[in-house]
Amino acid sequence: MNAFSAGPAYAQWMDENDPLAQYREAFAIADPNLIYLDGNSLGRLPKKTEKMLQEAVRDAWGTRLIRAWNEGWIESDRMLGAKIAKLVGAQADEILVTEGTSINLFKLATAALKARPNRKEIVSDVLNFPSDLYILQGIIDMLDNQHTLRLIPSSDSIHIKTEDMRKAINGETALVSLSHVAFKSAFMYDMKRVTDIAHKNGALMLWDLCHSVGAVPVDLNASGVDLAVGCTYKYLNGGPGSPAFLYVRRELQEKLIPPMWGWFAADKPFDFNLNFQPATDISRFRVGTLPMLSLLAIEPGIDVLLEATMEAVRAKSVQQTQYMIALAKEWLFPYGFTLGTPEDPSQRGSHVSLRHTEGYRINCAMVAPNPPAVQVIPDFRAPDNIRMGIAPLYTRFIDLFRGMERVREIMRDRLYENYSQERQTVT
Numbered sequence: 001m002n003a004f005s006a007g008p009a010y011a012q013w014m015d016e017n018d019p020l021a022q023y024r025e026a027f028a029i030a031d032p033n034l035i036y037l038d039g040n041s042l043g044r045l046p047k048k049t050e051k052m053l054q055e056a057v058r059d060a061w062g063t064r065l066i067r068a069w070n071e072g073w074i075e076s077d078r079m080l081g082a083k084i085a086k087l088v089g090a091q092a093d094e095i096l097v098t099e100g101t102s103i104n105l106f107k108l109a110t111a112a113l114k115a116r117p118n119r120k121e122i123v124s125d126v127l128n129f130p131s132d133l134y135i136l137q138g139i140i141d142m143l144d145n146q147h148t149l150r151l152i153p154s155s156d157s158i159h160i161k162t163e164d165m166r167k168a169i170n171g172e173t174a175l176v177s178l179s180h181v182a183f184k185s186a187f188m189y190d191m192k193r194v195t196d197i198a199h200k201n202g203a204l205m206l207w208d209l210c211h212s213v214g215a216v217p218v219d220l221n222a223s224g225v226d227l228a229v230g231c232t233y234k235y236l237n238g239g240p241g242s243p244a245f246l247y248v249r250r251e252l253q254e255k256l257i258p259p260m261w262g263w264f265a266a267d268k269p270f271d272f273n274l275n276f277q278p279a280t281d282i283s284r285f286r287v288g289t290l291p292m293l294s295l296l297a298i299e300p301g302i303d304v305l306l307e308a309t310m311e312a313v314r315a316k317s318v319q320q321t322q323y324m325i326a327l328a329k330e331w332l333f334p335y336g337f338t339l340g341t342p343e344d345p346s347q348r349g350s351h352v353s354l355r356h357t358e359g360y361r362i363n364c365a366m367v368a369p370n371p372p373a374v375q376v377i378p379d380f381r382a383p384d385n386i387r388m389g390i391a392p393l394y395t396r397f398i399d400l401f402r403g404m405e406r407v408r409e410i411m412r413d414r415l416y417e418n419y420s421q422e423r424q425t426v427t
C-alpha cells in the first residue's frame with residue numbers, strides 16, 4: 001500500500017513500514033494516548049536524559065565537585081557544538097553551545113555590523129520570529145539609530161518570493177538575518193541561493209536555525225554561510241530553555257569582535273589578566289560560566305538524531321506533512337480551514353499550519369477536551385494559525401490520523417463554541 005487513503009489502515013501500514021519506528025522507544029512517553037504535535041516548540045524528553053541528569057547531579061556535582069570542570073565539563077560547550085555541527089554541515093570547531101538563541105543573535109548580529117562599518121542596512125523578512133526582529137531593532141537603538149531594518153514583504157503570509165528578496169538586498173546591506181524555516185508558515189528558504197545573493201552584494205549572512213536543526217537537512221559549509229544561531233529545545237529535544245548554539249565560519253572567527261567580553265571568552269580565563277584578550281577560536285563568543293546541568297541534558301537528544309540520520313528524518317517528515325495536508329484537504333477544508341503552509345515540500349519545514357478564523361478556540365478544544373475524547377496538543381500562533389509540529393523520531397502516522405480526526409469531530413459538532421476567546425499566557 002502506498003497511495004494515500006483517509007482511513008486508519010493507511011496510517012497503520014505507514015507506521016509498520018517506518019524505518020524510524022524504533023526511535024520512539026528512545027523517548028519517555030508518559031501518556032500513550034496523548035497526541036503530541038508540539039515537538040517544534042518543546043521536544044520530548046529522551047529517556048537517557050533522565051539518567052544522565054541524575055548522574056550529573058549525584059556523581060559529578062555531588063561527588064566530584066569543582067574537580068568535575070577538569071573532567072570534561074569545561075569542554076562540553078565545544079564538544080556539543082561538534083556534535084551539532086554534524087547535523088548542520090559545519091566543522092567541529094565552528095559551533096558553540098551557549099546562552100539562548102535571542103542572546104546569540106544579539107552577539108553575532110552586533111559583531112557582523114561592526115565588521116561592515118560603512119553599510120547601514122539590515123535585511124530580514126516579515127515572516128521572521130518577533131524576538132529576532134526585536135533583537136535587531138534593539139541593536140539599531142544601541143548603535144544610535146544609524147542603521148535601518150528592511151523587511152522583505154510576503155504577499156500571502158506564507159511564502160517569500162525570490163524576486164522580493166533580491167530587491168531588498170543591495171550594496172548598502174551590511175547583514176541579512178533570516179529564519180531558514182519560518183516559525184508560523186514553515187516556509188523554508190533555499191539557503192545557498194539566499195546566501196549567494198547576500199555575498200554578491202558584500203553582506204554577511206546570518207541564519208536562524210531554530211525550526212531547521214533536527215528537522216530538515218542543513219549544510220552551512222556547502223552554502224557558504226557566515227553566521228548562524230539555533231535552539232536545542234525544539235527538534236533537538238534538549239529540554240525547556242536549554243542552551244542554544246551559535247555558528248561562526250572559521251575564517252571569520254578571529255575577525256569578528258563579540259559585543260560582550262566575559263572571562264570565558266578570554267584567551268586564558270584562568271590567567272585572570274586585567275585586560276581582555278579574546279580567544280582566537282569560537283570560544284571568544286562565550287561570555288561566562290557554562291550552565292552545566294542544562295548543557296549536559298542536550299546530548300542524548302542529539303545522539304538519537306545522529307544515529308537516525310537527517311536524511312531519514314527529512315524523508316519521513318515530508319511524508320508526514322504531505323499526509324497531514326491531504327487529510328486536512330479532505331476533512332477540514334469543507335469547514336473553512338485553509339492551508340497556512342507551502343504546498344511544495346521543498347519549501348516546507350516540519351510543521352503544518354492550518355488557518356481558521358476560530359483557530360484559537362479550536363486549538364483550545366483540541367488541548368482541553370472533555371474525556372474520554374482524545375487530547376491533541378498543537379499550538380496556536382495568532383491571528384489564526386494552528387501549528388501541528390511533526391518530530392519524525394516519535395510522531396507516528398496514526399497520531400496524525402487520530403489528531404486530524406479529532407479536529408474534524410470538533411468542527412462537525414462545533415465543540416469549540418464551548419471555549420472562551422480569552423487567551424492564555426502561553427499559547
Ligand SMILES: *Cc1c(COP(=O)(O)O)cnc(C)c1O
Nearest residue numbers: 100101102129179183208210231
Ligand atoms: C524558538 C525560536 C527562538 C527562541 O529564542 P529564545 O531566545 O530561545 O527564546 C528564536 N528564533 C526562532 C526563529 C525561533 O523559532
